[in-house]
Amino acid sequence: MRAILQPRHRSALVFLAGLALFTLCVTVAAHFGLVSTSFVKTLGKTLCLCLAALAMDLIWGYAGILSLGHMAFFALGGYMIGMWLMYARTEEIVIASLLNGGLPATPEEISQGIATQIFGVVGASDLPAIWGFAHSLPLQLTLVVALPGLLALVFGWLAFRSRVTGVYLSILTQAMTLALALYLFQNDSGLRGNNGLSGLQNLPGVTAGQDTVSVWFFWASALALALAYVALHSIVSGKFGSVIRAIRDDEARVRFLGYSVESYKLFAFTLTAVICALAGALYYPQAGIVNPAELAPIASIYLAVWAAIGGRGRLYGAVIGAAVVSLLSSWFTGGRVPSIPLGFATINWVDWWQVLLGLTFVLVTLFAPKGIGGLFDRLAGVHAPDRKGAPLGPDDGSLQEKEAQE
């Protein structure tokens, strides 16, 4: 117990308490109908985005790898769970409609019916081979983790082994997500082209209404965020965190200490890809639809912007950044913010929100490199004296920097 109450774990405890309180409030509010179902969904989705931002903070804020492709793993996670949701849901409908015909349906009729239902929209009537596991929830859940994890492992191995770093790695990750998006846009990719997978909010075999299901997913998202936070906190506050921060600051030096820098990068890259995939698997059933536009490079850039605005190199910073920016974004783009007439022009926030976001990003980068998370440091008064070890005052007897830190 005493080990958990150490000062270095304080931020995690505060975060968990805050998340628990937030979850409780939303649950109570939803129960008494104080908030709409769609708002509960928005909050649940926001928690999933926070989870992705948490992963982004590990890979960028701690390991120093600016990946601009992590939302590809997020969307792939969504696709993997979406395949099962869509298949199982369509199966229910097909069986029900065939029953109306009077005779019990044969398995061939059922699978033909499912294929026609799902792929009629792209002019196909056969189930592609990649849907081979879609009938089974456990298999498809395994794929949620395995497919993005394997992709990250192979991509990362190739990139890190060749010692691609910095901006070149960022460009490479952008290319990866763009290539995947372009592939998925094709109708014969086997995932319904630009239609994507839809109707994901309907859980097969569940009769409860969306108002109940939305709260379930909200809880699941909050739980996933809490578990991931605890896991990542224990990783970054230990020696592993020390190693990856050292890699961020001077990777050549870390090599000469005997650490295989490439394996650490690969580990962090794959772990964060898996976390993003899990976040996506929770996000898209709440969003209801996943399509290739979700893999567009801009989505991953947003992820980086959230982490930067929230504050890199501290886990709660990324979560705060994702929550604040994505909630503000849905508020501004929801069309309910009054426009500002300037006489010669009108500021319509739906259009101008992106300008405001871009401006905020530039300002934060220039003037508050520690982001919103840095404000907490300032509030807590933990700004270390930065006099490079020199005495704080002119006299030998005055307060020394070392004392001021204690």
Added chain:
Amino acid sequence: MSTLLEVSGVTVSFDGFRAINNLTFAIGPAELRAIIGPNGAGKSTFMDIVTGKTRPDSGSVSFGEKPVSLLRMSEAQIARAGVGRKFQRPTVFEDQTVSENLTLALKAGRSPWAVLGWSKTGVDDERILALAVQVGLGDSLGRKAGILSHGQKQWLEIAMLLAQEPRLLLVDEPAAGMTLAEREKTTELLVEIAKTRAVVVVEHDMEFVRRLDCRVTVLHEGAVLAEGSLDHVTKNQAVIDVYLGRG
């Protein structure tokens, strides 16, 4: 005498320029050796080759009693085999505390899984404190390395090297930017370390080399020009011509 490190017939060219030209060098398991030479003599390239940063065009580098070739190993593998390197500029992790810096260097499993499962024991704490005390940083364990003075950073880096428990230490200009008192302390430290392991010191400063009181290898144009005691090499006419005569 047995040798710990044996470099023989090594040649490296960069764009046609021969930085190292048929260099042969050997050092025993508990020996202090100074390498001197004018700028561009190949001192840093020599260290790069031994630590795996640069691959030679030809020649061999073998290490240990049952000699293994270092040429096929990565930097990290060479470091794990027991070669430690101190750079000219102090390179410590400024954003982390002295204690964290030493923990990183402490001899332990280096794979991601081993590091994930690692937790600090009382023995580790004692070892870290002992190392910090040895280099005069005993009361600075909780301070960030970035706020240490230049000399203190140099020592922290030396302590990190010791924490690695290497069998061969390559030290690049340890006295650069140090005050006289700091230099004396550094000399003592290096002589002490060389009682149990091999230490190669690359240095410009003749006074510092004299205080080390050890065998000296003079490099010039990527090859060994002379080797022996400092008095011996400073009497060598070729050495005087290319190096000492200028200053």
